[in-house]
Amino acid sequence: MEQIIEIRSLSKNYGDFQALFDVSLGIEKGTIFGLLGPNGAGKSTLIRVLSCQSRPTSGHAIIAGLDVVSRKKDVLSIIGVVPQENSFYDDLTVNENLAYFGSLYRIPGSEIKKRNSNILSMLRLVEKTNSRAGTLSGGMKTRLNIACALVHKPRVLILDEPSVGLDPVSRQALWDTIREVNREGTTILITTHYMQEADALCDRILIMNRGKIVVQGRPGELKDAAGEKVLSITSSPGNYGIIKSGLESIKAIRSCIISDTGLKITLGEEIPVHDIFEVFQTHGEKILGVESSNPSLEDVFIHAAGEAWH
Ligand SMILES: Nc1ncnc2c1ncn2[C@@H]1O[C@H](COP(=O)(O)OP(=O)(O)OP(=O)(O)O)[C@@H](O)[C@H]1O
Ligand SMILES: [Mg+2]
Missing domain, CATH: 3.30.70.100 (Alpha-Beta Plaits)
Structure with a gap:
């Protein structure tokens, strides 16, 4: 299987604090990969490096053959990032938000329209197309946050704790959405503190702690190995x-x-x-x-x- 994300001996220091120690891992194209670990493990740090928001101190991260440091612009055009805080504008409608994010990627107007209507139906936001984003429920806001990261058809979607604060029903709905995005061919990298979520959703998971990989594998394999x-x-x-x-x-x-x-x-x-x-x-x-x-x-x-x- 082709690896769409390759991380080689990646380390990250913040001043004299080392947050990542020589991390190496590969993520296969088309899979859902879960990044787990206790608070402060280095999950968000790794995600920030992968999404070009922070440079590694040493080592490399490569997405679809592109180095996140030397090919930053190209990397940003093929990844979608769903940050923990909502990235859309409350005062714009759902549709205006999507159009705005589309314009950031210089997608032609006609293409944006077609693409956005697909995204809205996939994320079950059609009814809210013309509602102001600020008036949506928490679960809908989460879905809009994901929608904004999908307008440029990313090959990799990265989500940092997307299910925080969602009720169990909205969480299930979020899993369905993520599965559907994945079925369309997008590779998913997700961090979560909900083990049930990782178990239900992920093809492979990796548990890290204090900047180091502790264990990785298929959820079933890891459970079998535990005892x-x-x-x-x-x-x-x-x-x-x-x-x-x-x-x-x-x-x-x-x-x-x-x-x-x-x-x-x-x-x-x-x-x-x-x-x-x-x-x-x-x-x-x-x-x-x-x-x-x-x-x-x-x-x-x-x-x-x-x-x-x-
Ligand atoms: N900008 C920064 N400056 C200094 N230290 C930082 C910075 N960002 C993160 N750290 C430190 O790096 C370590 C890893 O933080 P990180 O945010 O990656 O953890 P995390 O695994 O995402 O945790 P959580 O589950 O709480 O979100 C922590 O000890 C944190 O305090
Ligand atoms: Mg974090």
Whole structure:
């Protein structure tokens, strides 16, 4: 498969703070690629470099064969960027906004009209064509923000946390929109903090932390690699910090984290029931509940983020 984005040994420093360390990765043409990681991981920094808003300190980023530094103008003509803040004008109508963004790319008027009506129907904004952008609902504004990034038919669409603040229904609708844009042949790069979103949408995901790649692969692969089972255990009085250290010394336990309700343990095939109960007993903890589940992408994420902190 052809790689439409190639990042080679990319580093980025802000003064003497290093935000990206020697990052290399490839994104295949036509795929939906999810960039995940805890706050401050370097996701937006990477996106700013890819969208020519910030220059790398060293290394290269190449989109469709074009270097983002030396061929900036050409790169900007083939990528669409959906920033976290809306980029349209509240006082203009939906249609006027699209026409304005089209004019920035010097697209001829007749072509803009045709293109815009396609975009409006794809993003389900036809009814709002002549409404002022400022009067749209939050979900519609998100869709208009995406529409503005599509007027020049980009080959790559980059979205930085597009689903923040959307209700579950609008979020589902956003996923449908992204899938549809992707079906038209556009490669998608998206950052998100919603694991369910990454799982539902992305062909491949990459988890980074503190400027470094921790793990990447297909969501299914990553879940399989995380372990066979996850046990969620609740106990009383619930001194989870102490129990956690005890559990971490059991060899079969791959990771142990404190969750909202208790402890979450990721295991391989073997479940060392006796050893686990012994740790709780030793610390005078009464087990109140045990639930078993398959690893989710959230477990993968917490494991990956946690590992890099050690
Ligand atoms: N302009 C800047 N000057 C100095 N430091 C910066 C600048 N921009 C980002 N950083 C630092 O670089 C690191 C990575 O920031 P970045 O915004 O890329 O993280 P992120 O993964 O997008 O996080 P979030 O999930 O919170 O959006 C952080 O430690 C941040 O403080
Ligand atoms: Mg960010």
